[in-house]
Amino acid sequence: MILPRPSGASRTNRSGPNQTNRIGHSGSNRSGHKRINGIVILSEAPRISLPPHSPSSRPEAANLPPQWRDPRISLLLLLVLLLPVPATAQKSGSTSPVTGQTIYTLTQQFLNVAPKRFNGSPGHLAAENFIKDHFKPEAAKGNFETDQFTANTPAGPQTLRNYIVRFPGKKDGIIVLASHYETNFPLKDINFVGANDGACTTALLIQLGAYFRAHPPTGYSIWLVFDDGEESVSGTWSDADSLYGTRHLAAKWYADGTLAHVKAFLLADMIGDKDLNIDKDDQSTPWLEDLLAVAAKNTGHSGNIFKYPAQGLGDDHIPFKKRGVPVLDLIDIDYGPHTASTPDGYHHTAQDTIDKISPKSLQIAADLFLETIRLINQRP
Numbered sequence: 191m192i193l194p195r196p197s198g199a200s201r202t203n204r205s206g207p208n209q210t211n212r213i214g215h216s217g218s219n220r221s222g223h224k225r226i227n228g229i230v231i232l233s234e235a236p237r238i239s240l241p242p243h244s245p246s247s248r249p250e251a252a253n254l255p256p257q258w259r260d261p262r263i264s265l266l267l268l269l270v271l272l273l274p275v276p277a278t279a280q281k282s283g284s285t286s287p288v289t290g291q292t293i294y295t296l297t298q299q300f301l302n303v304a305p306k307r308f309n310g311s312p313g314h315l316a317a318e319n320f321i322k323d324h325f326k327p328e329a330a331k332g333n334f335e336t337d338q339f340t341a342n343t344p345a346g347p348q349t350l351r352n353y354i355v356r357f358p359g360k361k362d363g364i365i366v367l368a369s370h371y372e373t374n375f376p377l378k379d380i381n382f383v384g385a386n387d388g389a390c391t392t393a394l395l396i397q398l399g400a401y402f403r404a405h406p407p408t409g410y411s412i413w414l415v416f417d418d419g420e421e422s423v424s425g426t427w428s429d430a431d432s433l434y435g436t437r438h439l440a441a442k443w444y445a446d447g448t449l450a451h452v453k454a455f456l457l458a459d460m461i462g463d464k465d466l467n468i469d470k471d472d473q474s475t476p477w478l479e480d481l482l483a484v485a486a487k488n489t490g491h492s493g494n495i496f497k498y499p500a501q502g503l504g505d506d507h508i509p510f511k512k513r514g515v516p517v518l519d520l521i522d523i524d525y526g527p528h529t530a531s532t533p534d535g536y537h538h539t540a541q542d543t544i545d546k547i548s549p550k551s552l553q554i555a556a557d558l559f560l561e562t563i564r565l566i567n568q569r570p
C-alpha cells in the first residue's frame with residue numbers, strides 16, 4: 191500500500207492540496223469501542239414496540255396484533271432485540287470461528303511458518319501452502335482456484351499466484367473480500383515480516399472463510415481473494431510497479447465476464463493496529479464508505495473509523511475501481527509512532543511485528559466486514 195506523503199520521494203500519491211497528510215499524528219485518543227447493547231441502527235432490525243406510555247412509542251405499534259401490545263410482551267420483545275445481531279454474535283460466541291483472538295493466533299501461526307514472504311522466497315511458498323491447507327474442503331468442491339501468472343517487474347519476471355476461494359450464495363452476485371499475503375521484495379534483506387501488513391489480514395480472511403464454511407452465504411456469493419504482488423518490487427511505487435496480483439485478476443475477470451457479477455470488492459489492509467482507526471478513503475466508492483459507517487454504528491465501532499479527513503489511498507482496490515467495480519478499502523495507514531528514523535511509523539519496518547497488533551482490533555475488523563456484507567445484501 192502506498193502512503194499519502196506528498197513530499198516522500200518513494201511514496202508520492204494522490205494527495206492533493208486539499209487533502210490532509212496525517213503522517214505525524216501520534217497515537218489517537220480512543221473513546222470508541224463502546225457497544226450499544228443491540229439498540230442500534232440496524233436497518234433490518236424489527237420494529238420495537240414499546241409500552242404505550244413510552245415517549246418512544248411509535249404509531250405503528252397500533253397495527254401490531256393485540257397480544258403484542260401488552261407491555262410485558264413488548265418488554266420481552268425488547269429483550270430479544272437486545273440479543274446480539276448476527277454480525278456481532280461472533281464477538282462473544284464461543285461457537286463462532288470468527289473471534290479476534292482466533293485471528294490473532296492464526297496470524298502468529300502464519301508468521302511462524304512464513305515470516306518473510308517476498309516474491310520467489312521459500313517463505314512465499316510456505317505462505318501459499320498455509321493458505322491452501324486451510325481451504326481443503328473448498329478445493330474438494332472445486333471452489334478453490336490458483337491464479338498463476340508471470341509479472342514483469344523491475345527485478346525481472348516473477349511467478350506470482352492469487353488464490354480465490356468461493357462460497358456460493360443464493361443471490362446472483364459476488365462480494366469479494368481481498369488481502370495481499372506477500373511481503374515487500376525490496377525489504378527482503380531486513381527482518382520485515384508484515385504482521386499488520388499482509389499477515390493479519392490473510393488470517394482474517396482465512397477465519398472469515400471458516401465462518402462462511404459453517405454458515406454458507408444466504409445472499410450474494412462470497413469470494414475470498416488472497417492476492418500476490420501488491421507491493422512495489424523496486425521500492426518506488428508506480429502504476430507499473432505495484433498491485434501486480436489485483437491488476438492481473440481485474441483484467442482476467444473483465445475478460446471472462448466475472449467482473450460484471452461483482453457487487454463489491456472489499457479490501458483489508460493493515461487493520462490489526464492496536465490503535466485502530468480505519469481511514470476515510472476517497473478512492474473507495476462513496477456508498478460503500480457510507481455503508482461502512484452504518485456497519486460501524488451497528489457494531490459499536492464508530493470510534494474506530496473515519497477520525498481524519500478523507501485521503502486517496504493507493505491499494506489493491508484501485509484496479510477494480512478502474513474497471514467500474516464498487517470498492518471499499520478498510521485500512522489504517524497510521525501505524526505506530528512517527529520518528530525521524532521511522533517517519534511512517536512501523537509501516538514497512540522490522541517493527542511491524544505481532545506485538546503491535548491486537549485481537550481487539552482484529553475483532554473490530556471482522557465485525558465490520560460481516561456487518562458490511564450483511565448491509566450490502568440488504569440493498570435492492
Ligand SMILES: [Zn+2]
Nearest residue numbers: 191387421538
Ligand atoms: Zn505494505
